[in-house]
Amino acid sequence: xxxxxxxxxxxxxxGTFEALxxxxxxxxxxxxxxxxxxFKDTCLALHKMLSSSVYMLFASDxxxxxxxxxxxxxxxxxKQGQWIIISxxxxxxxxxxxxxxxxxxxxxxxxxxxxxxxxxxPKGSPDLRRLRLHNEVWPKxxxxxxxxxxxxxxGDLGDYEFDRxxxxxxxxxxxxxxxxxxxxxGHFRFSVAGEPIINLETRLGFTHRGVEKLFEGQSxxxxxxxxxxxxxxxxxxxxxxxxxxxxxxxxxxxxKQAVYLRAIFLELERMYNHVxxxxxxxxxxGFSFPSAYASVIKEALLKLNDLLTASRYxxxxxxxxxxxxxxxxxxxxxxxxxxxxxxxxxxELVKILYSSVSFMDRIDTTGALRRKTAEGLGVVGLIAxxxxxxxxxxxxxxxxxxxxxxxxxxxxxxxxxARLKLRIAEFKESIRLIEVFVGKLADDKEINVxxxxxxxxxxxxxxxxxxxxxxxxxxxxxxxxxxCKVVDPSFLNWQGLSYAVLGNIIPDFPLCNKSxxxxxxxxxx
Amino acid sequence: xxxxLKNRILKGILTRRIELESSRVxxxxxxxxxxxxxxxxxxxxxxxxxSLHIRQVDTGSCGACESEIISANNPIYDLQRFGVNFVASxxxxxxxxxxxxxxxxxxxxxxxxxxxxxxxxxxxxxGDCALGCGPFKDSYYVCGAVKDILPVVLHIPGCxxxxxxxxxxxxxFLK
Ligand code: SF4
Numbered sequence: 001x002x003x004x005x006x007x008x009x010x011x012x013x014x015g016t017f018e019a020l021x022x023x024x025x026x027x028x029x030x031x032x033x034x035x036x037x038x039f040k041d042t043c044l045a046l047h048k049m050l051s052s053s054v055y056m057l058f059a060s061d062x063x064x065x066x067x068x069x070x071x072x073x074x075x076x077x078x079k080q081g082q083w084i085i086i087s088x089x090x091x092x093x094x095x096x097x098x099x100x101x102x103x104x105x106x107x108x109x110x111x112x113x114x115x116x117x118x119x120x121x122p123k124g125s126p127d128l129r130r131l132r133l134h135n136e137v138w139p140k141x142x143x144x145x146x147x148x149x150x151x152x153x154x155g156d157l158g159d160y161e162f163d164r165x166x167x168x169x170x171x172x173x174x175x176x177x178x179x180x181x182x183x184x185x186g187h188f189r190f191s192v193a194g195e196p197i198i199n200l201e202t203r204l205g206f207t208h209r210g211v212e213k214l215f216e217g218q219s220x221x222x223x224x225x226x227x228x229x230x231x232x233x234x235x236x237x238x239x240x241x242x243x244x245x246x247x248x249x250x251x252x253x254x255x256k257q258a259v260y261l262r263a264i265f266l267e268l269e270r271m272y273n274h275v276x277x278x279x280x281x282x283x284x285x286g287f288s289f290p291s292a293y294a295s296v297i298k299e300a301l302l303k304l305n306d307l308l309t310a311s312r313y314x315x316x317x318x319x320x321x322x323x324x325x326x327x328x329x330x331x332x333x334x335x336x337x338x339x340x341x342x343x344x345x346x347x348e349l350v351k352i353l354y355s356s357v358s359f360m361d362r363i364d365t366t367g368a369l370r371r372k373t374a375e376g377l378g379v380v381g382l383i384a385x386x387x388x389x390x391x392x393x394x395x396x397x398x399x400x401x402x403x404x405x406x407x408x409x410x411x412x413x414x415x416x417x418a419r420l421k422l423r424i425a426e427f428k429e430s431i432r433l434i435e436v437f438v439g440k441l442a443d444d445k446e447i448n449v450x451x452x453x454x455x456x457x458x459x460x461x462x463x464x465x466x467x468x469x470x471x472x473x474x475x476x477x478x479x480x481x482x483x484c485k486v487v488d489p490s491f492l493n494w495q496g497l498s499y500a501v502l503g504n505i506i507p508d509f510p511l512c513n514k515s516x517x518x519x520x521x522x523x524x525x
Numbered sequence: 526x527x528x529x530l531k532n533r534i535l536k537g538i539l540t541r542r543i544e545l546e547s548s549r550v551x552x553x554x555x556x557x558x559x560x561x562x563x564x565x566x567x568x569x570x571x572x573x574x575x576s577l578h579i580r581q582v583d584t585g586s587c588g589a590c591e592s593e594i595i596s597a598n599n600p601i602y603d604l605q606r607f608g609v610n611f612v613a614s615x616x617x618x619x620x621x622x623x624x625x626x627x628x629x630x631x632x633x634x635x636x637x638x639x640x641x642x643x644x645x646x647x648x649x650x651x652g653d654c655a656l657g658c659g660p661f662k663d664s665y666y667v668c669g670a671v672k673d674i675l676p677v678v679l680h681i682p683g684c685x686x687x688x689x690x691x692x693x694x695x696x697x698f699l700k
Binding site: 132133134136137138144149152177178180181182183184185205206207208209210211213214225226229230231232233235276289292293295296298299302312313315348351352355519520521522 | 528529532533536539581582583584585586587588589590591592593594595596599600601611613614615625626628629630631632633634638654659660661663664665666667684685687
């Protein structure tokens with residue numbers, strides 16, 4: 001869709017629409033600027049027109065240069081491979097905007113985030129509790145993402161208010177932040193009536209490390225290493241989304257060789273994580289042989305990563321302008337041979353799981369997330385696909401995946417079984433894709449050295465193994481990062497888990513949780 | 526069932542031999558063990574023998590350190606054969622294995638977990654973040670590295686440390 005079509009579409013929905021400016025910033029990005037009064041209506045119109053949830057909603061502090069804050073809302077026009085970004089300027093002494101949360105639920109977590117980090121109030125929002133800066137340790141009135149935030153000022157501390165479920169025989173079961181397994185920290189509060197869970201409230205933020213602030217002032221090359229540490233099991237996806245944004249802003253050319261290599265590494269990351277989760281689901285029903293078997297396959301993949309790139313988690317592989325590791329003939333052969341063996345083992349693993357009636361019985365219909373709920377919440381990535389939403393950025397945005405005839409996998413039932421089947425299908429598809437991409441590797445250089453950085457702003461996006469990893473970047477004239485907004489798919493998908501477990505029993509929670517396998521650190525930043 | 530038996534027989538034993546003597550591989554970890562002092566080590570030997578029960582706490586890690594700790598327990602590395610077990614409750618633990626820089630939100634939980642452990646108890650820091658906060662050093666929300674909060678007797682360096690490093694460090698600590 002070109003700009004004029006979008007504007008005509010919005011006008012169709014509410015007649016008097018007048019944008020301040022409309023620019024096609026890049027082939028895949030349209031920026032629309034409106035006056036603050038029109039923000040809510042414009043977002044509603046786009047939400048309706050594109051049937052897109054809010055992918056990102058974030059603020060930026062530009063008071064030093066222009067005396068304003070900006071609010072930006074990102075919608076996806078997936079079918080046409082486009083992002084549409086609505087932005088408004090708000091004066092610093094009137095720091096508020098109209099809340100979208102009541103009509104577009106997927107905006108609600110983002111609004112809470114803006115309120116706690118910038119102190120910009122979403123007017124009319126039904127929920128302004130803090131997500132990451134816990135009231136018990138972070139005094140009121142400190143907004144860390146404001147540019148003039150220096151040191152923590154003393155102020156009132158408080159408590160977090162959980163939603164209360166009351167009634168005869170309703171019990172509350174609090175769990176966490178420290179759990180029984182080797183796993184990240186989060187607090188889960190179950191309300192149960194008898195056995196079934198009737199409400200689950202998740203309180204997160206325990207691994208908050210202030211990543212977005214740490215990005216500010218760093219050069220792009222340095223900051224890649226930080227991007228890799230946002231969520232360690234998706235380090236390649238994060239570094240890739242980051243570098244894409246930087247490359248887009250500066251118009252840096254990427255050699256074809258690097259494009260294929262990046263896709264290969266991205267798929268390798270998907271594979272080791274998917275098999276890990278399949279094993280995890282087996283652990284959580286006490287089925288130990290396949291879980292051990294899966295961990296052997298995972299180890300084979302990590303070792304393969306190590307062999308190809310000298311890093312088991314594909315760290316220090318990616319950079320702005322290309323990749324630092326190349327695959328010579330020998331390595332290509334090792335990669336293809338290993339994949340053959342891994343594929344055989346994987347097929348055995350699937351057979352073992354599918355031939356166990358008790359296992360299948362346990363996961364079928366467990367933890368179902370219906371499509372309607374999933375759409376309302378704005379969940380993304382694998383979880384959305386398991387509930388029947390055909391959303392995969394690889395399908396819509398990437399030419400090399402199109403060339404390779406990538407087939408998007410979806411399931412309808414939205415339960416643990418659906419998520420298992422989807423992982424199995426994606427694992428196999430990844431093997432196929434890697435084989436295709438390896439065949440395309442030519443004798444070309446894999447990096448464009450000494451790239452020059454320009455000023456500007458852009459969105460980087462990648463379909464990581466959990467779902468879309470999004471990086472919004474603003475770079476100044478000196479080539480330093482002014483703002484970097486990160487959205488890991490876990491951030492939106494945690495709410496999906498709260499709905500998927502309803503009606504299930506607490507002993508099935510670990511199973512549901514593993515079938516989602518969300519990142520604590522990715523969501524908490 | 527037949528599937529399982531078939532694969533069990535075909536695969537054989539995957540567990541890899543680990544040369545405990547090769548202190549070369551241990552590198553820095555070996556040094557920090559020595560620094561832990563002979564007094565402490567004799568205490569460990571006396572109290573725990575060759576067994577160690579560990580409770581893991583994530584105070585803000587990126588998740589890769591956990592992933593490698595889990596890998597150390599897989600059939601290939603099989604940490605359990607050396608008498609090291611991961612337990613579900615701090616009440617059952619001899620040592621606390623901490624990953625990640627300490628986020629403000631985890632400070633209370635970390636201290637409470639430590640308090641819940643019976644004496645004698647030890648703290649082990651796993652990964653560069655736990656060691657010195659890694660890339661999160663200057664964050665407004667990080668209280669410091671683990672050693673700033675609790676007495677740490679063993680450091681396992683790496684980002685993330687690989688399973689072999691983890692195992693060798695722990696065994697060296699027990700010896
Ligand atoms: S040391 Fe590295 S792998 Fe471990 S938590 Fe820190 S960043 Fe992640």
